[in-house]
Amino acid sequence: MRILVQTEPFDATALMQGFGAGAGAVVTFTGLVRDDDGLVALEIEHYPGMTEASLTRHAQAAAERFALSDVLVAHRHGRIAVGEPIMMVATAARHRREAFDAADFLMDWLKSRAPFWKREIGAEGPRGWVVAKDTDEAALDRWTNPQ
Amino acid sequence: MRILVQTEPFDATALMQGFGAGAGAVVTFTGLVRDDDGLVALEIEHYPGMTEASLTRHAQAAAERFALSDVLVAHRHGRIAVGEPIMMVATAARHRREAFDAADFLMDWLKSRAPFWKREIGAEGPRGWVVAKDTDEAALDRWTNPQ
């Protein structure tokens, strides 16, 4: 298991080196800053200490729930320019269903339970804080209230 | 869109270079040969011509259905040693749900509709052909018969 919280860009290739050795299925998710409405960058604030502890706890929970052989979460904070990766999740399992579901679950959890807050930066300067979406909350509910 | 069908190992890093530029979400799935029951390698046979045509058609279908900005499918054939990647799917979209679902859909389709057949190779030599699983058929049905 590997948890990275950093301001620097991460090197996905280096991170994935040897990841999932022995597994049958590896899924990665990468979130990037989209070029929306003239956005120049995102600025991400986080809660040092709580961030690392909660990412570790939830990566472990995902590993147990989905029988993962490996899991990785990397998340940046600070200023991140349009086009750059913000975060990455990787999961390794014997079969594809578990690898997909674990990555999906970790993303839903990260979106609304990990202590990160985003602010948009335009050419004119900082804009407002990004407001949490109800759909993110609903997405997380899927994992506790299966239909 | 990029479709690769080849015997050589593929370089995931090189393939992913520039993939999904402008997207907010990139998902990759990699399938690897598992070290099951003393397996040494898989041998994959395919239907040259039909393979490329059907992979292209279904990558296009996934791109339309899930509004992908980019999609990649790479699949090897011939002999593939334990631990090596067999195939890879990558999807890029604005949001994570579409990128996840498109990769998931393409994998379900690949497992039971792309013209590939696998044979297991043990230390003692070739074993039998891998039998198609009912669960793979059921997985594909999810996309035509939503619950």
Next chain:
Amino acid sequence: MTLDILYFAWLRERIGAPREQIETSAATVRDLVAELVARGERHAAALSDLGAVRVAVDQVLSDLDAPLGGAREVAFFPPMTGG
């Protein structure tokens, strides 16, 4: 008409060849199968359990009732196991 018939995986092994060319006037895949089965033991054995056989006509997945008018290539193979 002249048809290229292709076989893959264990169907190829049972037939003993990856492809053959035949002259046929079969109207459907089902008619073609009947002609092939009549060719001898290997063909009969390979095509005995049609529930375990998939077919593509001109590289498009098809079924036993598919018409063969204008077709150039018919392939028989087991259910696919890719990915």
Next chain:
Amino acid sequence: MTLDILYFAWLRERIGAPREQIETSAATVRDLVAELVARGERHAAALSDLGAVRVAVDQVLSDLDAPLGGAREVAFFPPMTGG
């Protein structure tokens, strides 16, 4: 007891500081919020809409009724928007 109070994102901006240390005998988060609101306009404004505020006690997500006995650090922040 002595508590470190942390603020993030727009709560930090409205309070005007990322953290402060206070002496309190508040039994629950709700009691603590009442004490903080009484400190002045900035605190009152930042904590006026508790539906839009999340809380962590000793770095674990919590709620207004959580007891503070033994706690060392309480953080207030908006709903998270990570990933």
